[in-house]
Amino acid sequence: MIPTKDVDQRCFIRSLWKLPAIVALILIGWLPVSSNAFEILLGTGEAGTFSHYTGRILCRVINSHTDGVQCEMVPEPDAVDLLTNLRGGSLDIGLVDARMLLDAISRKGNFEFLDIDYTNLRILIPLYDVPVTLAARPDAGIGSLNDLKGKRINAGAPRSAEHRAVEIIMGAKGWSEKDFRLVQGFSSSQSEDSMAFCHGTIQAMVRIGVHPNASLQQLIELCNANLVNMDDGDIDKMILAHGSFSKITIPAGTYPSQGKPVTTFGTKMLLIASQDFDEETAYSIIDAIYRNQKRLKNAHPALSSLTPDAARNYNINLQRHPGAVRYFSGP
Incomplete structure (x- = not known):
């Protein structure tokens, strides 16, 4: 009778001989089908x-x-x-x-x-499309882009997409920070700007990105945000002057409370x-x-x-x- 210990050793040795084949099969499964890809x-x-x-x-x-x-x-x-x-x-x-x-x-x-x-x-x-979307609090009295003047706004964190968008809007309208009651620099990271919006620290902010947008929808549902129409002559001139921008329409019904299409601008x-x-x-x-x-x-x-x-x-x-x-x- 062969000792159990010897049987285990022989099985172990035979299994070692099988390892290269097993590894090869695994690699074949992981690598692309065509080696010439x-x-x-x-x-x-x-x-x-x-x-x-x-x-x-x-x-x-x-x-x-x-x-x-x-x-x-x-x-x-x-x-x-x-x-x-x-x-x-x-x-x-x-x-x-x-x-x-x-x-x-x-x-x-x-x-x-x-x-x-x-x-x-x-x-x-x-x-x-990558639209610039302007959101305003319902109690801010902002129905158009011109109504933004004199309000508390968020310009976004420095060098962020939101900050660049606000700079473009202000440049098109000929505005400076002095034309606003307050200009903040809250980041969109971790919803800093959304919290400031919902708490009333700011009355308007921009969002950059495709629609429907989950964070914007949350802003509309929890804080009653309105999307502001930016069908504006100064914005039209800016679009003509800068080849990368174009008019973009956010269709009615993109968000539950949005009854009408909203005109904005953006890039591709x-x-x-x-x-x-x-x-x-x-x-x-x-x-x-x-x-x-x-x-x-x-x-x-x-x-x-x-x-x-x-x-x-x-x-x-x-x-x-x-x-x-x-x-x-x-x-």
Whole structure:
């Protein structure tokens, strides 16, 4: 009779011989099916942003419907880092606000003092609107943009998207901080601005982002916020002067208490690449995205405007990627 100890040792030794095969099977399951897949890195905003959410959907579409391409997301802390990495080749494609791209190429705003040339960046397609939404307390007497003057407002944290939007509005109207009773700098992080709004510290604030917006809906439901119409002549002039902005309408019924459409302005989120990005791959990615329009629209209402016609009619003073030029010039 063989001792139990010897049997255990032999079983253990035989199991060691099986380990390489087991490891190989695991790796085969984890690695992409095609060893020749062309990996592309897609830069997005940080986790929790709509840019990050959209990037995840785009990578799924690309991986499922583009032969030989494997898309992987890379969250970036801000647009400056994203554009710099894209320009330098650390990223292949990326999601970026049209205003930030235009500022980078023309060396304005956050890019004014950066000794970096971003002129090699090209547009693949516009993805969705990024509206500036003005919310006011019901007791503030703010029914239009002109009513904002003399009120307590939040200008957003310095260098934030909200702060830049308020600067744009004030510049268009010819206002300064002296034209307001109070200008605060509450951040949208951790809902600082929302709490100040609900407690009455401020009477108006802006939100940047797609609709419907969960935080804005909460502001409407809990604090009776009103969305202010910004159908304004001075804003129209600003839109004409700055190629990255356009009028945007928030449809009636987007929020439960919103009975009428609200006119505002904003910019576009773009999918971009450097001019050196492979033309055929760019063409295939664009084609895959438009062949999956229904899937994208079902993912979020903000992506419902993602159509070839909207892209063809998108007018901004920036160059398209050769793959996009070929796609949109086709039959």
